[in-house]
Amino acid sequence: VSVLDGIAQGFAVAADPVNLLYVFLGVLIGTVIGVLPGLGPTATIALLLPITYGVAPTTAVIMLAGIYYGSMYGGTITSVLLRLPGEAASVVTTFDGYEMTRQGRAGTALGISAIGSFIGGTVAVVGMTVLALPLAEAAVRFGPPEYVALALLGILLVTYLGTRHPIKSLSMAVLGLLLATVGQDPIAGTARFTLDSTALLDGLDFVAVAMGLFGVGEILHNLETEGKLQRVTATITNIWPGRKDLRDSSGAIARGSVLGFLIGVLPGGGGMISSLASYAVEKRRAKDPSRFGRGAIEGVAGPETANNGSSTSSFIPLLTLGIPSNVVLALIYGALLIQGITPGPLLVQEHPDVFWGVIASMYIGNVMLLALNIPLVGVFVQLLRIRTGILAAFAVLVTMVGVYSIDNDPFDMWIVLVFGIVGWLMKKTGFEPGPLVLAFVLGPLLEDSFRQSMLLSDGSLGIFVQRPLSGALFGLMAAVVVFGVVSSRVRRRRNAVRTPTNVGSA
């Protein structure tokens, strides 16, 4: 009953015309910066922070939150159309989303992403309304050993993503982990593989690496095979996902919603692990996993749903415990502190208008995003009608500007170009950038948590099985590996009986 009272009060706050305007501004800005490769929610929110000093606290957070989950919608667009993932969470979307574009189904891919994002976001808001308080308590128990388990699970899933050659994906994942060690040692602070350059002290920037490998690499490849893409995309017909598409993706969206919501609650857990997990689940459940990486709609619907769900539920630890789980939320935390409000367990009692107002605004924001994005799908798809040469030049320009804007560091632009050439060579030799980039993001999480765990346990590996949560996670992982090996053996044997030439994949 108190939840109902609260949410009713929240809607009263969120429906205030000024707040409505700020929700709209937030989601609009979020969509735009999501579309622009490189320019992400962190830089935008940091830039807009002074504007929030002058408005009411609820209004400020409503807008900043809108930018954050709005950018998740926008990030999909370039991943699908140009194979340019704007942030880690949408790397997975490039696998099947871009394939769908090549098959002339860009509109369907974007449409299903918008619908999935809406459902994922809404489910997470409902979950947050009902479960915020008990879940937050559980999330605190997630310490370094649990993160080791989570990161290992992520890397296990990464290698499983490899669509064609497991050995090639595995080697790319290893390369990704190695690249992640460039920069300062996270604990001792000593420089590693920096070649005495101060520019490398902070390590390689994820966005620059991803933009290079995926975007620039793909552009170079396209220019080489000039015009091919052009003919394929000239046949775009259906913008709305058809009945069959909706039926095919409904399961993926349902599972993605739950996964995204649960993973987002963990402090430091993030959009990327949720989209990765969702992709792996869908591929595992599919009757024909070989469709994945070749334009399977579930491979777009699931991860896009999950990353939106997680960006919403990541507000739970902030609003209920006062723990921001990433840099974007740390900035929102700061915006609240500056207004004299301390997020934490007492927030619901002391400032119910803030707590419930922000939650209610998310319902409204998600509806606005759906209304905003469905018509935009048609507009963005028109981008593909631009001649390849012009589109390629424009995409590179926008990428360079975006990457420069992260740290105002020209060095990052060189990284984009170097990794662009690497990405082009990988494409020619059949290596995939996906496992590399995902392992690159998971590397620091794995290293930090592992070393923290070792410091906590005084060097004993027992800590991973003695703690109930991490023990359970490691048990689950062992089960997944055993099940995977056994079932692929069985399938291989069956396939071998039916079609002697087919070699099982997984």
Next chain:
Amino acid sequence: LVVDAMKLKRAVVAVVAVSVLALSACAQVGSNAGGGAYPSRTIELIIPYGAGGGTDLSARILADQLKVALGQEVVVRNVGGGGGAVGLTEVFRAKPDGYTLGIGTGTNMTVLPNTTEVAYKPNDFAFVGGFLEWQYALLTNRATPVNSVEELQAWAATPGNRVISSETGGLGIQTLGVAFLASKLGFTYDVVPSESGNESSLRLLAGDANVSVSSPATNATGLASGDIKPVVVMSPSWPELEQKGVRTTQDLYGFSLINRNVLIAPPGTPDDVMQKLEAALKSAMADPGVQKKINDLGNPATFLSGADAKRENEELLTTYGALIDQIGLS
């Protein structure tokens, strides 16, 4: 219906185009050629830590008000890494024309130079002035039966108990605090390093660690609920805790941790520029709105003149250097 859809599309394109233009205009860093009286163009303020932390947020509030006082844009740039040394190095090497400023902290101005080889000389910077002083206390969690230094000493000496300190990565002012107490009270301890102040407080709250030298900003929630408890105040003062009868290390041992955030300029910045900057800092700090916003982040806003800030820094650099040698941290 088709026409409507087209119109809608056009409208949406227009809206997006305008938003993009507006955003890029906001983000634009003006760089019209100098000349004339200082300041005649955009000033860059380098924050040597990542976005979202206490130093970052307070510096952003300050930058916003300096803009008013100086009549020019003050653009903030985060240059993290090396415990705050990477960003300071950049300030140290910048052209001393008043268009590049930086934020110095207790960690990168008084501790790091004593423990690691840094590429700058802290006392050579031109000091505009101090604007924020951090409050510190040694904190513990609910599960640890310790409420004072005496109880900490007894608890740490009991076999089976292991003191684990939660710290932010690198050797900073907090490291110095724990190390000082450990040498005074004769206990040994292990460290769990974290990426940020928030994560470090979470480790203490979750019970992975049982002590942490930390500040009000990231512990307000825990202190209010009693999940986090103070043991001893380690900054010169922390009035809310002292009112509850918590002792200070200043009283007990004549020692306290001073971590002042200072606005600094590259060595050799001309005097007339420094005078303008100090006047601007002073007037920004006199603004009640700025004071309130900085105070609300958890640590008190206090103005200190450039000359006093420089003198204090010289003293602390020596005092901490001697302490670090004595307890063998370096």
